[in-house]
Structure formats: C-alpha cells, structure tokens
Amino acid sequence: MRYSGLQRSQMLRSERGFSMIEVLISLVVIAIALLGAAALQLQALKMGKGAATRMHAVTLAVEIAERMEANKSAAVSGSYAVALSTTARTVAKDCVSSTCSATELATADLGAWEARLIAALPSASWAITNTTTGNPSTYQIVVNWQDRRENTTYSTTGTSETYSYTSTKTVSQ
Numbered sequence: 796m797r798y799s800g801l802q803r804s805q806m807l808r809s810e811r812g813f814s815m816i817e818v819l820i821s822l823v824v825i826a827i828a829l830l831g832a833a834a835l836q837l838q839a840l841k842m843g844k845g846a847a848t849r850m851h852a853v854t855l856a857v858e859i860a861e862r863m864e865a866n867k868s869a870a871v872s873g874s875y876a877v878a879l880s881t882t883a884r885t886v887a888k889d890c891v892s893s894t895c896s897a898t899e900l901a902t903a904d905l906g907a908w909e910a911r912l913i914a915a916l917p918s919a920s921w922a923i924t925n926t927t928t929g930n931p932s933t934y935q936i937v938v939n940w941q942d943r944r945e946n947t948t949y950s951t952t953g954t955s956e957t958y959s960y961t962s963t964k965t966v967s968q
Contacts, residue, residue: 845942848915848916848917848940848942848958849958849960851915851916852915852916852938852940852958852960853960853962855908855911855912855915855916855938856936856938856960856962857962858908858911859875859904859905859908859923859936860934860936860962860964862875862904862908863875863934863964863966864964864966866897866900866901866904867966867967867968868897868968869897869898869900869901870901870932870934870966871929871930871931871932871966871967871968872897872898872932873925873928873932874897874898874901874902875901875904875905875923875925875934876923876924876925876934877905877921877922877923878922879920879921879922880909880920880921880922881913881918881919881920882909882913883906883909883910883912883913884902884905884906884909885906886902886903886906886907887902888902888903889903890903909921912938916938916940917940917941917942918940918941918957919938919939919940920939920940921936921937921938921939922936922937923935923936923937924937926963930967930968931965931966931967931968932965932966932967933963933964933965933966934963934964934965934966935961935962935963936961936962936963936964937959937960937961938959938960938961939957939958939959940957940958941956941957941958942956942957942958
C-alpha cells in the first residue's frame, strides 16, 4: 500500500517524541538497576567485614591454644586461666629478650594475646577457663566481640550485636 505525501507526513508527526519516551524509560530502568547493584555491593562489604572479624576471633583463639601447647608445664598448672576481662594485662618481663619461667612466659603470652585481641576485635572481651585441672588440663577459650549493624536495634544501648567464639584445648605434659 502506498501512502500519499500528506499521509506520510501526518504519520511522522504523530510518532514524533516516541523515541524520547523510550529513552527516558530506559534511563529510569538502568538507574534503578544501578542503585540495586550499589546496595548489593554495600551489603557485601558489610558481610565481608563481619567475616573478617570472625576470622580474627578464630585465629586468636587458636593462637592462645598453641601458646598453651608450647608452654605445657604452665598450662597444666593452670597459669593460662583468665576471668572474664576487657583489658590487657601489663607484662613486667620481656620473655623474648630474657629467660623466663613457665609462669612468667604464660603471663607474657596472655599479655601479648590480649593486646592483639583488643586491637583486632571491636569491644572485645574474653575468658579462659580451666575446666579440668591436672594432667591433662582442659581449657575453654571464649572470645566475645560486638559487630555493628546499621538500622537494627539489638539492645537498648545501640545498634550492635555481640558475637562469641568458644574453643576447647586439652594440654597434657
């Protein structure tokens, strides 16, 4: 079917601006998709930070367990037991550059470990309980920290959630 010049110009006039509307709708759809991708990336970053914190807690619990294994005589005697604490102890003797007894080494181990715990975990607290004394001696290592979450209230004190990691170590001499 052939159109006359007048019909053709009327059809073109009626379609004028149609492409502009398509482009605007496409831009809106793309903008929403980009905002969704950005929100997903932000959530992934938050979860990655939480995973890194959990990894630090596990690594630090394993570290103190290995220090107990390396200093078996002090571990069997109960020198690594710590009541629930949030502050690192001050160590009077440097066991790296001088000779220490097993008990002094346990105190130095705990002081260095507690300092790293405070540096790595937000609002860290810990306890090392000697559950069975003697030979073998069993310890329960508990590491607690707070993970910040936005827009969620977990307690009356703010927007944080307390996490805990518990490990058990048996040392025999």
